[in-house]
Amino acid sequence: MDEKIAPHLEELTRALGDLEKSGIRAEFEKLLAFRVPPEVAKESILRKFGGKQRVLKVKDLSANLKGFEITGRVLDIGEKAIRPQEGAPQDRPSRLYTGVLADETGSVMFSSWKVLHCSVGDAINVRNAYTRLWQNRVKLSIGEQSTVSKVPDSGLPPISEISKSPTKKLLEVGAADFSVGTIACVLQLSHREVMVRGKQSRVISGVLADETGRLPFTAWTELPGVDIGSIVRIEEAQVRMFRGMPSVNILSGTKVSPVGGEEAKKLAFTFDSVRKDPSPLKIEDIAARDGMFDIAAAGNVVSVRPGSGIISRCPECGRAVQKGSCRVHGKVEGIRDMRIKAVLDDGTGTMSVMFSRELAEIIYGKTLEEAEELMFSDISKDAVYEDLRRILTGRYLAVRGNSSLNEYGISFVAESAWVPEDDLAVRVVELLHRLGSDETDGQVREIAGSEGGEGFA
Ligand SMILES: [Zn+2]
Incomplete structure (x- = not known):
């Protein structure tokens, strides 16, 4: 191969996948035959076949996205044979690759009908990726139209760092998260007995809270020493989606440890602050x-x-x-x-x-x-x-x-x-203005406060 064109072909392969199979190699040679400089030929091919795609991070993923680009490190990969369907075309892929892809913002499950020549720890770039909802979770899909290439110098954190589940505030936990860590206060907690595979099991469920919000949790293991009011550090918990809402699932591999003393004092919340009624969001x-x-x-x-x-x-x-x-x-x-x-x-x-x-x-x-x-x-x-x-x-x-x-x-x-108090205050002020009264603000608030007490809850 001509030394001058080799790096361009390499770059095209990285961006567009197998050049031979897609006919891009032939297209490239044709341009060269017309004496187009390799550099210009490469750019033209990239424009034609690559297009500009949205580059997304794992945290940006939501259901039913199409045609985007994403780069991440493979945390897990496996393949399984798929029994060919009767009457299906011969060239239908018969293997499905599944695994977990992660970047510095989170990790996401993926499935690929394309043969993936990569192993755990590799950074890959996927173009023309799309997402699907699978069991209420966002899943990254790599299809026939997608191109996958290994990225030797991705700038992503090393696998030892990226494989730790990210520590997040409760508000940030979403459908794209596979596993998370968090520091939160136990706001509610109750035990119940359920049958799991014919065996009586004890399940703990409750509500976690921090300064950003609340999330339900379920624990399938004992939580010794944890009670309402406890502040805990949770590591490697699984995120489950239920009715469109995330919940924190504590499994046997999840680490739960108390946070106390000086560390608890540095937190942006206390049991008393998270117990307060949530204030209205926009x-x-x-x-x-x-x-x-x-x-x-x-x-x-x-x-x-x-x-x-x-x-x-x-x-x-x-x-x-x-x-x-x-x-x-x-x-x-x-x-x-x-x-x-x-x-x-x-x-x-x-x-x-x-x-x-x-x-x-x-x-x-x-x-x-x-x-x-x-x-x-x-x-x-x-x-x-x-x-x-x-x-x-x-x-x-x-x-x-x-x-x-x-x-x-x-x-x-x-x-x-x-009926919110602030609305009552505003309405009382308006009323007083209409009546031509010059009551002070303080008195207004007092009136509003005494009325606002009777909630509809
Ligand atoms: Zn009915």
């Missing part, structure tokens, strides 16, 4: 996460969704009954229930909030029975819905609960709801 910040656990938000009700009001539920499965019939159980004697789905807007974004009967009765100000009376006394079948719209639209509400992101935006399930 809706635009909620929209930036796949799912969030036990958070608060506040905003104005801008619309009440159709389907809100009195519904009938199947006594077997709880699904809403349509025209006396359950989708699964057929004709059933439905049980009356009330629910509200309202859109909350805080100026930074909107989210759809679901209120169960308990909360619906409180924010609506009418019980299910009172709403039923209205339904039966009015000829319009939408009487309750219209009444809900009239009463709720424009109202300022704070909610606390869990959020998850789907194709329609944020879906928030409220666990509690109340």
Whole structure:
């Protein structure tokens, strides 16, 4: 091979994969035959076949991304034979490679239909990569269209460093994380017995908290000395996704150790500070996460969704009954229930909030029975819905609960709801201004404070 073109071919191979197979080598030779300088030929090929791709880090990965570039170190790799499907084309790949890829921001599981000539510790560059959701987790996929090349000088930290699970704040833990470490306070803790493969096992579940937020956790091992209020360092815990929310899974390989004394004093949180009710987040910040656990938000009700009001539920499965019939159980004697789905807007974004009967009765100000009376006394079948719209639209509400992101935006399930104090203060000030009073700020706050105490929770 010509010494002048060898480095260019090498670079092209790194960027685009096997040049012979893809016909890129032939294309390159053709350009050279037309006396195009090798350097220029290389650039032209890179532009044509490489394109500009988004370069992502592991922490940037979310479900259903396409056509991006990523560089990471292989932490684990294995291959398995896939039984060819009947009638499938002969050239279909019969081996699937799976493993874990990591960079300085985290680690992610991958699967590849391409033959991977790399081993644990190698840094690889993947172009035309895509992601899939697999068991609620983000998985990096390497397909037929992807190109994979080894990167000898990646600048990535060595494997000894990168294989340690990153220590993260609870807010930063997400669907792309495979395993994490964190320092957090145990806010809730309870034991329960479950059957695991026919064996009675004790499981501990609870809630962890730090200054950024809260996450549920489950421990499949004993946690001696750990109780509510304990501050612990957790290393090599697994991240599980449940209903779009991450949770911390403590397994036998996870290390849990107490944090106390001087080290605990340096933390940005204490048991007392994390016990406080969460303060409202901006809706635009909620929209930036796949799912969030036990958070608060506040905003104005801008619309009440159709389907809100009195519904009938199947006594077997709880699904809403349509025209006396359950989708699964057929004709059933439905049980009356009330629910509200309202859109909350805080100026930074909107989210759809679901209120169960308990909360619906409180924010609506009418019980299910009172709403039923209205339904039966009015000829319009939408009487309750219209009444809900009239009463709720424009109202300022704070909610606390869990959020998850789907194709329609944020879906928030409220666990509690109340009228925020700050809103009351503002409204009292406005009221006093309207009445021409010159009351001082301090008195206003006092009035607001005494009223704000009665939460709706
Ligand atoms: Zn049913």
